[in-house]
Amino acid sequence: MSAPLVAIDPGHGGADSGAVGTLPPGTQTGLIPRIDPDGQTRIYEKDVTLDIAQRLNTYLQARGFPTIMTRTQDLAGGDVPYTTEGADLKARVDIANNAGARLFVSVHENSLSATSTGTETYHFYYSSPGARALALLVHQQVLAVLGLPDRGVKTAGFYVLRNTRMPAILLEGAFLSNPNDALLLADPNVRQRLAEAIGTGAVQYAEQGYDALYGQAQNLTPRYQVNAGAFRRLKDAKVRYRFVRRKGFEAVIRSEYHPKVRKYLFYVVAGKFVQFENAKDLRDRLRAKRIRANVAPVATKSRRVAASRDA
Numbered sequence: 001m002s003a004p005l006v007a008i009d010p011g012h013g014g015a016d017s018g019a020v021g022t023l024p025p026g027t028q029t030g031l032i033p034r035i036d037p038d039g040q041t042r043i044y045e046k047d048v049t050l051d052i053a054q055r056l057n058t059y060l061q062a063r064g065f066p067t068i069m070t071r072t073q074d075l076a077g078g079d080v081p082y083t084t085e086g087a088d089l090k091a092r093v094d095i096a097n098n099a100g101a102r103l104f105v106s107v108h109e110n111s112l113s114a115t116s117t118g119t120e121t122y123h124f125y126y127s128s129p130g131a132r133a134l135a136l137l138v139h140q141q142v143l144a145v146l147g148l149p150d151r152g153v154k155t156a157g158f159y160v161l162r163n164t165r166m167p168a169i170l171l172e173g174a175f176l177s178n179p180n181d182a183l184l185l186a187d188p189n190v191r192q193r194l195a196e197a198i199g200t201g202a203v204q205y206a207e208q209g210y211d212a213l214y215g216q217a218q219n220l221t222p223r224y225q226v227n228a229g230a231f232r233r234l235k236d237a238k239v240r241y242r243f244v245r246r247k248g249f250e251a252v253i254r255s256e257y258h259p260k261v262r263k264y265l266f267y268v269v270a271g272k273f274v275q276f277e278n279a280k281d282l283r284d285r286l287r288a289k290r291i292r293a294n295v296a297p298v299a300t301k302s303r304r305v306a307a308s309r310d311a
Contacts, residue, residue: 007096014082018045019111021182055195104168130214138201
């Protein structure tokens with residue numbers, strides 16, 4: 001078995017602390033001490049994820065897996081000072097894509113309420129079967145180690161999932177907003193077991209042959225787009241755009257050449273896809289919300305209309 005290159009992504013970093021938990025005074029974490037001015041002992045997601053990622057890095061390398069980390073310090077992606085969320089996320093994706101990684105694992109911890117608890121793992125809405133397999137394998141291992149409620153393997157459109165060229169997952173191990181979960185993650189031994197659980201899932205993915213099928217970077221040039229309307233007037237496109245957004249879907253307005261009418265029209269584009277089945281799935285979900293939609297080839301003459309950002 002040729003071990004795949006794994007990109008390990010410790011969530012947050014630098015000025016972006018991520019979720020923040022509260023610990024009993026004097027709790028020893030093995031992490032950078034975080035004490036508020038009012039004396040409260042805190043635990044930061046960015047510290048937890050970096051520690052777990054470093055342990056995961058060691059675990060995988062010891063088993064012959066080449067790895068690359070999107071950050072190795074308390075900084076943004078690429079080990080640079082944090083500026084914006086967009087720049088941070090792009091740097092992480094670029095590191096993995098440019099290195100030719102065949103797996104991407106983003107490590108996070110959750111936050112909601114003081115009673116929220118459990119483990120959940122995400123892959124992209126329209127990911128390959130490889131990403132789904134990786135998410136399930138890692139999720140099962142983490143559940144067994146942490147023993148927290150199973151919140152499921154879910155889909156999402158997180159930037160690092162939709163822009164990576166390889167099977168990618170994002171793990172939310174536990175809730176730092178929950179004092180019990182936070183105290184669990186404060187234990188270095190628990191973080192070690194969590195890192196090993198993630199690593200075991202990645203090793204199983206390779207051993208079971210998923211990497212051979214799905215690990216290589218594919219031609220990700222979109223061939224199909226889902227249109228939620230075409231209009232002669234921009235103001236009419238804006239009305240449809242706002243309607244689509246209110247229904248919970250992403251969209252942009254694009255000016256595209258229509259060969260039959262031999263002129264440019266304003267299209268409300270809800271998504272672009274490599275695979276037809278994924279485009280068809282979005283079309284059907286739009287129609288289920290009473291939004292007219294169709295699948296068409298990606299336009300060859302197209303530009304985004306700036307007004308769609310605040311339409």
